[in-house]
Each structure stands twice: as C-alpha cells, then as structure tokens.
Amino acid sequence: MISTVASQQLLSLRRQRVFLAALGLFVAMTAAAGVLGWSSHNTIVRVYDQAVKLLASQGKPAPANPFLLKPELSLLSNMIVYIPLLGALLALLLGHLSVADDESTGLGRLIFSRRISRTGYAVGKIAAAATSLALILLAALAVSLVSLVVVNQTVPTLPVVTRLGLFYGLSWLYLMVFALVGMGMALVNRRRSLGLLGAMGVWLVITFAIPQFTSGLRPTASLNPIVDPVGTSQRFFQITAVARPISIAEQYKAVSGQILATAPPEPLTQTLLRVVPIAAVAAAFAAAVIVLVRRHDFSRSSNGE
Amino acid sequence: MANDKRHRILAIARHEYRAAVRSRILEVLLVILIVATAASVIIASAEYASRLADYQAYKAAAEANGIAQIAPSPLAPLSLLRGAFEYIEIIGGVIAITLGYLTVSRERVNRTLPLIMSRPVTSGELASGSLLGALAVITTLVAATTAVAVVSVGLVGHDWINLGQVGKLLLAFIAAIIYMAVFYGVGAYTAASSRNTTNGLMVALGLWLVVVLILPQIGDTLDADNQLPGGLFSALGLGHDGEVQILTHFATYETIRGSIEAASFAKHFERFAFAMTDVKERFRTLSLPDLFLQVRFSIAWILIYAAALPFAVRHAFREQPTIPQGETS
Numbered sequence: 001m002i003s004t005v006a007s008q009q010l011l012s013l014r015r016q017r018v019f020l021a022a023l024g025l026f027v028a029m030t031a032a033a034g035v036l037g038w039s040s041h042n043t044i045v046r047v048y049d050q051a052v053k054l055l056a057s058q059g060k061p062a063p064a065n066p067f068l069l070k071p072e073l074s075l076l077s078n079m080i081v082y083i084p085l086l087g088a089l090l091a092l093l094l095g096h097l098s099v100a101d102d103e104s105t106g107l108g109r110l111i112f113s114r115r116i117s118r119t120g121y122a123v124g125k126i127a128a129a130a131t132s133l134a135l136i137l138l139a140a141l142a143v144s145l146v147s148l149v150v151v152n153q154t155v156p157t158l159p160v161v162t163r164l165g166l167f168y169g170l171s172w173l174y175l176m177v178f179a180l181v182g183m184g185m186a187l188v189n190r191r192r193s194l195g196l197l198g199a200m201g202v203w204l205v206i207t208f209a210i211p212q213f214t215s216g217l218r219p220t221a222s223l224n225p226i227v228d229p230v231g232t233s234q235r236f237f238q239i240t241a242v243a244r245p246i247s248i249a250e251q252y253k254a255v256s257g258q259i260l261a262t263a264p265p266e267p268l269t270q271t272l273l274r275v276v277p278i279a280a281v282a283a284a285f286a287a288a289v290i291v292l293v294r295r296h297d298f299s300r301s302s303n304g305e
Numbered sequence: 306m307a308n309d310k311r312h313r314i315l316a317i318a319r320h321e322y323r324a325a326v327r328s329r330i331l332e333v334l335l336v337i338l339i340v341a342t343a344a345s346v347i348i349a350s351a352e353y354a355s356r357l358a359d360y361q362a363y364k365a366a367a368e369a370n371g372i373a374q375i376a377p378s379p380l381a382p383l384s385l386l387r388g389a390f391e392y393i394e395i396i397g398g399v400i401a402i403t404l405g406y407l408t409v410s411r412e413r414v415n416r417t418l419p420l421i422m423s424r425p426v427t428s429g430e431l432a433s434g435s436l437l438g439a440l441a442v443i444t445t446l447v448a449a450t451t452a453v454a455v456v457s458v459g460l461v462g463h464d465w466i467n468l469g470q471v472g473k474l475l476l477a478f479i480a481a482i483i484y485m486a487v488f489y490g491v492g493a494y495t496a497a498s499s500r501n502t503t504n505g506l507m508v509a510l511g512l513w514l515v516v517v518l519i520l521p522q523i524g525d526t527l528d529a530d531n532q533l534p535g536g537l538f539s540a541l542g543l544g545h546d547g548e549v550q551i552l553t554h555f556a557t558y559e560t561i562r563g564s565i566e567a568a569s570f571a572k573h574f575e576r577f578a579f580a581m582t583d584v585k586e587r588f589r590t591l592s593l594p595d596l597f598l599q600v601r602f603s604i605a606w607i608l609i610y611a612a613a614l615p616f617a618v619r620h621a622f623r624e625q626p627t628i629p630q631g632e633t634s
Contacts, residue, residue, distance in 0.1 A: 016501050016504070017504055018503055018507070021503075021508070022507060028511065029511075029514065032515075032519055036522075036523070039527055040527070043527065043558070044537060046554075047538075047555075048541065054551060055543075063540075063542045064540075081518065082518070085514060086511065090507065093503065093506065093507065191329075192414070193410075194328065194329060197330060197337070197403060198333060200399065200400075201337045204396055205341075208341060208392070208396070209341050212345055213348070218387070218388055219388065219391040219392050219395050220391050220394075
C-alpha cells in the first residue's frame with residue numbers, strides 16, 4: 001500500500017515534469033556554488049603568483065601558501081545558504097503538490113472510496129517526498145564532487161566524501177521539514193493558494209523571523225553562511241537567546257559549518273545536539289501530517305483556487 | 306471605444322483584487338509581511354529608544370549647564386525601517402512571484418480562462434487588467450507594512466518621523482511597489498509560458514535566487530581580499546600598497562565583478578531604499594537632489610525594469626494557450 005502510493009506520487013511528479021524542474025534547479029544551484037568556488041580558487045592562485053613576484057622584487061621571501069588557510073570544502077559554503085532558501089521552497093512545493101493535486105483532481109475522493117488505510121496513504125506520500133528529495137540531493141552531491149575534482153584538481157579523499165555525504169544527509173533532513181510543512185498546510189487549507197502561501201509563511205518564520213528574534217539576525221544577515229548572533233547585552237536578546245537551540249535554520253547552518261569545516265570547530269557532542277531539534281521538528285511534522293490525513297474530509301475535494 | 310477598453314481593463318483589475326480578497330490571499334500575505342516587519346522594526350526600535358533617551362539626557366544636561374553648542378542627534382528614525390525594506394527585498398520578491406503565478410494558475414485551475422477569452426476581451430486587456438489589480442494588491446501590502454513599521458518606530462522607539470522624512474519614505478515606498486510588481490511580472494510570465502504552472506513557479510523562484518542572492522553575493526564573494534577569513538592580502542603579508550599594486554593586474558576582473566553585481570535588480574532597489582531611509586550614514590546629511598545623484602544608476606535600472614514590465618506581462622498573456630493544456634491541477 002505504502003509503496004503503491006509512493007510510486008504513484010513519484011510517477012505523477014515525473015510526468016508533470018515537476019521532478020525534472022526541481023532536479024534541474026538544484027543541479028544549477030549546486031553548479032553555481034561550484035563556479036563561485038572555482039572563481040575564488042582561481043583568484044587566490046593569481047593573487048598569490050603576483051604576490052610572490054612582488055615580494056621577490058623587494059627581496060622578501062615568498063609568503064605561505066594561502067590554500068593551507070582555506071578549508072577544502074569551503075567552495076561549497078554557499079550551499080549552506082542556497083538550501084534553506086531555494087531548496088526549502090522547492091521542498092515545500094513538492095510537499096504541497098503531493099497533497100493538493102489529489103484534492104484538486106478528485107483523486108483523493110476516488111482513493112478513499114476503496115478500503116485503504118489512511119495512515120498507509122500518508123506514509124506513502126511522505127515516502128515519495130523523501131525519495132524525490134533524496135534523489136535530487138544525490139544529484140547535487142555528484143555535482144559537488146565534480147566541482148571539487150575540477151577546482152582542487154585531485155580526487156576527494158574518503159573523509160572529504162564522507163563530510164559531503166553527511167552535509168547532504170543533514171540537508172535532506174532539513175528539507176523534509178519543509179516538504180512536510182507543504183503537505184500539512186495543503187491539508188489544513190481547503191484552497192490550494194492558501195495552502196501554498198501558508199506554507200511559505202511557515203518558511204518565512206523558520207528562515208527569517210525566528211533567527212531575528214533569537215539572534216538579532218536581520219533578513220540579509222540570514223543570507224550569510226556563517227551565523228553571527230548579536231551579543232546578549234540587550235535584555236531582549238538575553239530572554240530570546242534561550243530559544244536559540246530550537247531555531248532550526250540557525251542550527252542547520254551551524255552543523256553545516258562544522259561538517260564542511262568552514263566554521264570554528266566545536267565539540268562533537270555539541271554538534272550532535274544541534275541536529276536533535278531538526279530531527280524532532282521533522283518527526284513532529286510527519287506525525288502531524290499523518291493525523292491530518294486521518295482527519296481530512298477527502299469527499300470535499302476539487303476545491304479549486 | 307476607448308471607454309469600453311478602459312471599462313474592461315478596470316473590470317479585470319477589480320476581479321484580480323477581489324479574487325485576492327475573497328480567497329483570503331491578501332489577508333494571509335498581510336499577516337506574513339506585517340508580522341515579519343513589525344518584529345524586525347520593534348527589535349531595532351527597542352535599542353533605539355534607549356539610545357534616544359541617552360541623547361535627550363545629554364541634551365538636557367548640556368542645556369542646564371548653559372552649553373550653547375549641542376551636538377545634533379546621530380540617530381535617524383527612518384533607518385529603523387531597514388528590516389522592513391530588507392523583508393520586501395527578500396520576501397516581497399517571493400510573495401510577488403507567487404501572486405503572478407496565482408493570477409495565471411487561478412484561471413487555469415478554475416477553468417475560467419476559456420470563459421474570459423470567449424468574451425470580447427483581448428489578451429492585452431487581460432494583461433493590463435491583471436497587472437493593475439496586482440498593483441493594487443501590492444500597494445495594499447506595502448502600504449500596510451510601511452504604516453505598521455512607522456507606527457512601531459513611533460510607539461517603541463519614541464521618535465516619530467517628520468514631514469521631510471515622509472517624502473523620502475514615500476519614494477522608497479514607490480520603489481518597493483515597482484520592485485514587487487517586477488517580480489509579479491516574472492511570476493506571471495513564467496507561469497503563463499509553462500504548460501504546467503508549477504514548473505513556471507519553480508523557474509521564477511530560481512530567477513529570484515539569482516537576482517536576490519547570487520548576483521549581489523558575487524560582488525562580495527569574488528572580491529579578491531574576501532577569499533580568506535581575515536583577508537587574503539593580510540594572509541600574504543601584504544599591506545595596502547602591495548594590495549593596490551597587485552590589484553592593477555585585476556582591472557578586467559574587477560570590472561566584470563562590478564558589472565555582475567550591477568545587474569542585480571534587488572541590489573538597485575536596496576541601494577535606493579537605503580539611501581531614502583537614512584540607512585547609510587554618509588547619505589543622511591545629503592539633500593534630496595544630491596541623494597538622487599548618488600543613486601542615479603539605481604534609479605535608471607528601476608525605471609528600465611518598470612518600463613519592461615507591461616510588455617513582459619502582455620507577451621506572456623498573449624502567448625498562453627486559451628484552453629489549458631497539460632495542467633493536472
């Protein structure tokens with residue numbers, strides 16, 4: 001039952017070319033991060049060459065190779081920003097479509113005229129979203145590996161590949177939160193448009209509003225891969241900083257920074273603790289989607305816009 | 306004849322606005338933008354209030370001691386609206402794209418497009434009417450957001466903006482409407498050009514990422530000195546003179562970097578809005594004509610995009626199939 005619902009959903013996404021469009025955007029986004037990384041590498045090489053010449057003309061020794069100061073995976077640091085922005089919106093859209101399409105086409109009404117478990121249906125839908133996101137992120141991982149080979153001109157070592165795998169694994173978990181938000185909001189709202197906008201509202205709150213409350217991050221500061229929270233000298237932030245651990249957008253960036261080694265190192269246990277709220281929110285939203293599907297009135301489908 | 310045309314365009318515009326009101330889209334969008342903006346402005350205003358109180362205490366003490374020359378306040382209440390304009394820049398773009406997508410998908414999903422096109426309405430009138438209605442929705446959103454932000458500054462920051470500042474705010478407000486309208490056009494164009502409107506929405510979101518994030522980021526990311534934490538030139542043991550000497554070999558690179566950054570519509574909107582709202586300290590003492598001079602390129606870009614908008618929307622509506630094809634939802 002679960003696999004039937006999941007495979008039907010995947011087929012539907014493929015036939016509507018939604019999957020292809022999402023895949024294309026993700027690959028383009030990863031390639032953009034790679035190109036920026038390549039450009040950065042190239043600039044360092046050229047500046048270093050010029051610096052060696054300049055210092056030699058002044059009779060000074062050549063400086064230390066600056067690449068020793070640059071983390072190997074730093075060329076992908078922009079992905080830490082792209083995933084919570086575009087990635088989350090695409091995940092949200094995939095989740096929204098997987099429920100809203102069944103509503104609009106009357107498929108939900110047809111399916112539940114049969115003796116079908118609602119929990120199985122919900123789990124199937126979640127599995128389809130999880131699979132499509134996993135496939136998309138696998139493609140992004142492949143593009144990232146190619147970028148690393150091109151830029152660093154060496155085959156990535158096993159620890160580097162493991163770090164990349166962990167980063168995309170974490171990203172999958174984070175994006176699942178938004179796919180589930182998309183599903184949940186489509187189930188809560190009878191109108192498709194409201195379901196989509198409501199889900200975007202949740203994305204806005206998680207990505208921008210909560211980090212602003214807990215860490216004083218202005219919207220444009222949230223576009224920075226490194227989280228730089230304000231100090232807690234202000235009374236307001238002394239209170240709100242307590243909620244920082246549940247700000248999953250900040251936790252995602254902090255853990256990503258540790259995995260890609262682009263942030264100052266911290267103890268492993270602290271990093272692992274940061275993953276807990278993301279996993280907890282994903283689990284809570286998955287449970288909420290199952291409950292909503294069980295309670296949803298599918299006889300009132302074809303709700304239009 | 307011209308009256309009939311105007312009547313049809315206004316009827317479609319009213320339909321667009323009513324659809325947003327009745328489907329509660331406007332309500333949801335207002336809540337989203339107002340909550341986000343109010344949060345941002347209130348947080349900034351809370352700190353501002355204490356700084357303002359410090360300045361007033363200093364001023365009162367100076368006056369009590371008979372000091373004639375009192376330093377003017379370095380505080381600028383308009384700058385507290387920075388968060389509001391940043392939200393419009395980032396979230397406003399997404400919201401406007403979604404509005405454009407909904408304009409197209411609403412008629413397709415509800416199967417009302419063939420009905421509308423069976424009436425004596427041209428695709429140009431449909432595009433003009435929809436754009437006008439969307440402009441009304443966007444104006445409502447930006448006006449409500451700005452009003453909430455200004456009241457928050459007054460109530461929480463204990464400083465109300467004066468008439469001169471209202472004028473500058475109005476200019477930033479108009480730029481915000483144009484900015485969102487352009488993204489509305491992008492959303493409508495990509496949705497109308499796609500057999501499946503959802504795919505069009507994805508393409509528009511991809512464009513949004515490029516314009517709002519990737520292009521402006523290139524300016525910083527590709528700056529030679531920003532390649533390493535702490536600065537590349539510093540890591541190489543080079544001082545300012547060394548940096549200047551080396552950068553002479555990077556003239557073309559710097560030109561390309563600057564041009565890419567300049568291609569970002571979002572950056573131009575940001576520069577103009579920040580100049581009008583005293584965000585940048587160096588602009589605070591300038592008169593309005595001097596401000597215009599400083600941001601003339603941004604004004605030119607905003608106007609170019611604004612001029613292209615009606616053509617893009619019109620083209621999109623003319624090309625879209627009257628009978629929905631391939632739309633499953």
